[in-house]
Amino acid sequence: MTASSASPYQRLHVELDARRYPIHVGPGLLDTPDMLVPYLAGRQVMIVTNETVAPLYLERLKRTLSGDDRDVREVILPDGEHTKTLASVERIWDALLAAGFNRRCTLVALGGGVIGDMAGYAAACYQRGVAFVQVPTTLLSQVDSSVGGKTGVNHPRGKNMIGAFWQPRAVLIDTDTLATLPGRELAAGLAEVIKYGLIQDAGFLAWLEARMSSLRGLDVEALTDAILRSCAIKAEIVARDETEQGQRALLNLGHTFGHAIEAHQGYGNWLHGEAVGAGMLMAATLSQRLGWLSSEDMARVETLVASAGLPVTVPAAMSADDFLAAMRLDKKNIDGRLRLVLLSGLGEACVYDDTPPDMLKALLDEFPRA
Amino acid sequence: MTASSASPYQRLHVELDARRYPIHVGPGLLDTPDMLVPYLAGRQVMIVTNETVAPLYLERLKRTLSGDDRDVREVILPDGEHTKTLASVERIWDALLAAGFNRRCTLVALGGGVIGDMAGYAAACYQRGVAFVQVPTTLLSQVDSSVGGKTGVNHPRGKNMIGAFWQPRAVLIDTDTLATLPGRELAAGLAEVIKYGLIQDAGFLAWLEARMSSLRGLDVEALTDAILRSCAIKAEIVARDETEQGQRALLNLGHTFGHAIEAHQGYGNWLHGEAVGAGMLMAATLSQRLGWLSSEDMARVETLVASAGLPVTVPAAMSADDFLAAMRLDKKNIDGRLRLVLLSGLGEACVYDDTPPDMLKALLDEFPRA
Incomplete structure (x- = not known):
């Protein structure tokens, strides 16, 4: 991990050799093309989001990603952990194939951990792996599921039983998104924050x-x-x-x-x-x-x-x-x-x-x- | 690629650093525990095969893999390229979860390319990746799909659209299995053999x-x-x-x-x-x-x-x-x-x-x- 404050945003890197990627943290990232566009693999972009997040941020993100002849589309899934199923991931694959997207396309996850896990798994297995960018909008996904490349879905017999390790090209954490986060979701994110203190850092605790x-x-x-x-x-x-x-x-x-x-x-x-x-x-x-x-x-x-x-x-x-x-x-x-x-x-x-x-x-x- | 003739079987290795694996070729491999058991990750083993191959080889392979308190089970899928779907892979995942198998389990693909591709994809994504061994029984799968780690399934809109790169721990090619191969399947395998000559080796051609x-x-x-x-x-x-x-x-x-x-x-x-x-x-x-x-x-x-x-x-x-x-x-x-x-x-x-x-x-x- 390395930290930097050269840009107006805070940044650190997850060090995974060829799959090293940056995490950018700060206000207004969603509206800043320079912070997002460099991580796209080609001109085909599929934003994966849900019915709760889409009305808040989808149009802004689409505007930020558009231009330069890019083909920016979206899949809007229902919200909630109960939707974290293979059937939802199949909807993403269906949308990619219906759009004729190839292996140079990029999936952008806009939402919480459920969206990130499903979009990441869809990216891991679409044509055996395409580019993936995380734009987490909940505290929990910002501190947990957007770092580390665990992707996947639940099975009726167990959580996260089907999935893959697939690293994003970048994680963009726009802290403005926390302003719209319900209190219960904030507390849920704090659970993971507390966890880091408990397992590794008494000072942070x-x-x-x-x-x-x-x-x-x-x-x-x-x-x-x-x-x-x-x-x-x-x-x-x-x-x-x-x-x-x-x-x-x-x-x-x-x-x-x-x-x-x-x-x-x-x-x-x-x-x-x-x-x-x-x-x-x-x-x-x-x-x-x-x-x-x-x-x-x-x-x-x-x-x-x-x-x-x-x-x-x-x-x-x-x-x-x-x-x-x-x-x-x-x-x-x-x-x-x-x-x-x-x-x-x-x-x-x-x-x-x-x-x-x-x-x-x-x-x-x-x-x-x- | 390295070749060896120190054992009664022919052998070569696919050189992929930490994921390097051997291909063994010869008669009677299916009945030789020493050629199979060393590649199992733990005591839980799931053989994936189909209704055509199971009557021919399943019991022999189960006998070879049993012993030492191993829990050897099977999933028998229908035969044919039209079965190479996500729904078939879900049957493998359901069987693994019903058996309570954990991430130290091993999937063994017994059959042609369709079985290998589906079992490999199931292994790639079960609990984000478990061990996988290929026992290909058709000429085509022996010369093609068992080498290289491409796994996956078809989508109504395109072949092999959903999948992963996932390397086996070993490929065991028992040449005795070719004796039961229908002529049309033999010809199909020869197509890939001819391909290698055409793209790379005029002498082989x-x-x-x-x-x-x-x-x-x-x-x-x-x-x-x-x-x-x-x-x-x-x-x-x-x-x-x-x-x-x-x-x-x-x-x-x-x-x-x-x-x-x-x-x-x-x-x-x-x-x-x-x-x-x-x-x-x-x-x-x-x-x-x-x-x-x-x-x-x-x-x-x-x-x-x-x-x-x-x-x-x-x-x-x-x-x-x-x-x-x-x-x-x-x-x-x-x-x-x-x-x-x-x-x-x-x-x-x-x-x-x-x-x-x-x-x-x-x-x-x-x-x-x-």
Whole structure:
């Protein structure tokens, strides 16, 4: 990761050799052709967005991308995690083929994580791979799904089960888009921001404790700093382990529990970030029971998650067995052995496959319900 | 490409750095655990095959792969190019998820090119990528689709439009399987064998002219030599250009015309190799009209294609416009410009994007129909 302030925008790079790409962060990017056009592969451009985001930003982005004989089109999908299916990706492929687009075309994802994951997967597999640019418009997608090249869709039996690693040519984060973000979506994004502090950076965690009310109040400077620090941590981890052979798994703190909640509740009823928020508390509690976190540490985690407006309980309808059934399908597991990301301290995480089954069962039985 | 004769089997390697993999060629490989088991990623194994091949080889392969607590399962799909769809790949994903298979599982493709392409694509995208082994049972898949990592499915609007580059861990070519191959499928495979001579190796072309009757008579020694030479040529080209930025496109000699025939006739009514056979004649004829092949060269190409039992005419129902409409969607085209693989001589090919439109139209109008 390298940082620069030579341009009016903040910038960092995800270092992946031939697939190295920049992340630009700042106001007004959506209206700045110089920040977008250089990343297009050819004159064919397909913007992928959804029914919520399109009325807000689609025409502006089209205007910015047009000119020079470019053929700019769009696919507008329904909104929500429940639409993150292969059928939606097929609509993107159908649109590309109906337009006669070739392998020099570029897909531009305009929206949150669901749009980015689907557009990225569509780009990864259209004619065996075409160019892809991310324009994430939610805090969660800005700090999480737009960095690292994970793309894909859900399957009725599990989240993100079908997908590919496919890196964007660039990520453009226009901080103006956060002004229209609903509070619940903001909190969901903050869950991932908190995660970066918990797994890797105790200093950032303390900064978040001090700035949480500014962040929730949409203070642009605080949000820009939080986005840059989050992307920098993720970019550094991804550069070291692109295809999740080792350290990248730490980014899944709270996700094994969280995915179980999402799957049980039906995708989209809990936001991904909300489920991760509760899931991080479960992981922290287990870490405390293993003797790795003090009760003071645990109290700080609980307070921070609550102050972000995230759930601190799990659904009353979910039994321990519901959790275990979903957790057994987690992609981190190896040959049937459950692997969890836990906290070895505040700002330090590890992958652990030796949790005593009784301790896990007790946690799942006893964790507060609502 | 490196060759070795230290084992009872012939072997060469496709050189792709970290994704380097071996191709083993010889009799009895299907029954030899030592040639297969080392390439499995873990204890979960899913064999993907079809209703034609399963009765012939599935039980033998399962026996060979079993043992050591391995969980060996199968998906049996219908046979034929018309089944090469995303819906078939979804059946593979459903089976993997129903079995609870994780990212340490291995997909083994047992069958021809359609099975290999679909199993490879399923492996590329299951949990963002799992291990994959090819056991090709047709001449065409042995010399073509099992080398190079192209995987994918057809779309109603075009062949192989959805897919990924995904390399196998190994390719096991059991030459015994050719004994059960129908004559029409053998001829289809010979089309690709002839292609390697035409694009890269005039000496191999002369060898094929001398050995065509042995090859059609299923002479195992001649077939083994033809397979090894074909795989070696393809492996060398793929190693230099894995994702088809340049030279790899030469492997598409005859394919732009051929794909148009396949799409027009409905996938599977013409075999892929048959369409490539006629397509190579069209490409050669255009090369002759451009002044690059002599009439003697052209006569040799025609005689060789006919002696392999391949079609030398195109469907009567196809107009020049039918060809052009399909050819416009070819993946080689850049920003709307038609690019064709042509012969600059016998044993020498090039990608050409400057064919005079009138000359192409005349060829398409005048080429013999049947």
